[in-house]
């Protein structure tokens with residue numbers, strides 16, 4: 639039976655006309671907002687786990703319940719998978735049963751977490767951003783991660799970067815932004831193949847018959 643999730647509706651047609659100017663401004667100016675103390679405490683927990691881990695690191699940024707992080711941890715047993723979300727109510731919800739040792743679910747604000755990780759010199763093997771809030775109103779451009787001043791820190795973490803979204807415009811803007819930063823990028827449709835599906839949101843959207851997109855990008859430095 640088909641479920642009925644609503645597709646993203648926006649008055650914005652195509653890539654936002656101010657995207658390039660916004661991205662270049664953030665690329666060329668360091669963001670100065672102070673990091674909150676609670677973010678430093680949360681990052682210290684992640685830092686200790688990362689330091690104790692000898693394998694690679696995967697960050698599931700905005701992981702929601704952490705179902706996608708759990709899926710990644712099971713599939714990539716040698717990696718430490720860190721799922722970060724600001725919502726304590728969501729984190730771990732519905733994840734019954736034992737969790738693998740290579741999984742850490744952490745409440746933190748990504749705006750600080752990304753900057754602290756970049757300052758600490760983290761280099762990720764994989765960085766996942768699955769179904770961020772698309773902020774579809776044109777006036778909300780600055781809230782989208784690719785047009786946010788934190789983006790240079792997010793990109794400094796390197797690795798294979800994967801965005802998934804059900805709003806094609808978001809995927810197009812993400813692709814355009816990473817290209818401006820010199821990354822090589824591929825945008826494609828996500829199929830309903832069970833092996834490809836990792837996030838509850840994409841499961842929901844695909845079950846409703848929507849298209850979902852993913853943007854895969856590689857760090858130009860590696």
Ligand SMILES: C[S@@+](CC[C@H](N)C(=O)[O-])C[C@H]1O[C@@H](n2cnc3c(N)ncnc32)[C@H](O)[C@@H]1O
Pocket residue numbers: 699700701702703706722723724725728746747748749767768769770771837838839840
């Ligand atoms: C649409 S949900 C997607 C959840 C999950 N990735 C999935 O695909 O099922 C977006 C998630 O990003 C989280 N989020 C948004 N802004 C955040 C921030 N600044 N720091 C941490 N998490 C954030 C929200 O709490 C929410 O759980």
